[in-house]
Amino acid sequence: MNYYTLLDEIKQYVTAFFQTHANDKLIYHNLGHTENVVNAAIEIANHYRLSDLDYFVVVTAAWFHDIGYYTDPTRHEEKGAEEAAAFLKRQGIDETTIQTVANCIRATKLPQNPTTLLEKIVADADLFHLGTSRFTDTNKAMRKEFIELHNIDISKEEWRIKTxxxxxxxxxxxxYAQLLLNDAKAKHLEKLKEKLVEKNPELKNQVAPIQTPGIKPKLKPLISDDDGISKAKQKNRPERGIETMFRITSGNHQRLSDMADSKAHIMISVNSIIISVLLSVLLKNLEQFPQYTVPAMLLLAVSLVTIVFAILATRPNIPKGTFTQTDINEKQVNLLFFGNFFKMSMEDYTSGMLQMMDDRDFLYRSLIKDVYSQGVVLGTKYQRLRISYNVFMYGLIVSVIAFSIAAILTT
Structure with a gap:
């Protein structure tokens, strides 16, 4: 089954549904919100490199998750799950997949309690805006919608407390969402508390400082924080923004490397077929068609050079696999890359890793070296891959022209 084609049909169906069921009271839970959730779900799903089926489940759940608002706002998750199930049944989707999509939609119900990775992705996508620059605008839209739906003129202060x-x-x-969004969400929370105290000084004694990594502590939560992380550990933990940067950069490098390997595989496969055909068919018959000798040899050379550079682009380059205590003491070794330690004993590697983790400067230097090394390898890989594609493209053009000229001259 072509899940991507079906996702296009789902997009068209849901978009048409929102357009034909327009409701001026739904200021926030509209097509714009759904599209934002879909984009967030795709972003998180791409990070985890889901299979085609899992990707389909996540994106489908994102499209249908709030469609129930137009029939029953109080049970919109359940209604959305039912609507998704009815649509997918008409498309011949199996019951297991339908149930998985429905569970992902139900996982968005507050308080959220997702259990599987797919449910967690959809749940985080639904509230992705809490940690983005869209938070203020979406929060205002949600208040307006609440007033319209419930006919209750809730004050800004009351809404601020609810938020x-x-x-x-x-x-x-x-x-992924924790590393990417927690810092911004914490800043939004702090600003809301500051504004609450500013507008309502009598609440000052009820709202006191909190501890949030990377943010100067000012206000405490109105409810208890049971994350179980001590203040000392939070203080010593690397800033999440830096962790996010390294994680995303490394992940992007890995995905680009996978893409390069895939492109190289295409070049190797295609040109291997060309060489096989040339050797088995054309070259055996050159005595009958001598005019094609030069074009055939030219195409053979083009395919061979293309394969060579494609192989060079994917050929691994492994270092010696050892390090010394001097390398550790001088912080010159990157213990995050297997090529620097695969010949070392477990005890030596453990000792080196513990020393690196106890030294913030050593840790960040290693992370920087790891990202830089990935970039250097990736740059070399793409340079060779580009040569391979250029040789194949221009060589194929020249070869076809040569075959055409040879054919014309014999007629």
């Missing part, structure tokens, strides 16, 4: 409690009780479930 503070939501931010304090909420936590992202995937490590």
């Amino acid at each position: 503070i409690r939501l931010l304090e009780s909420h936590h992202y479930h995937t490590d």
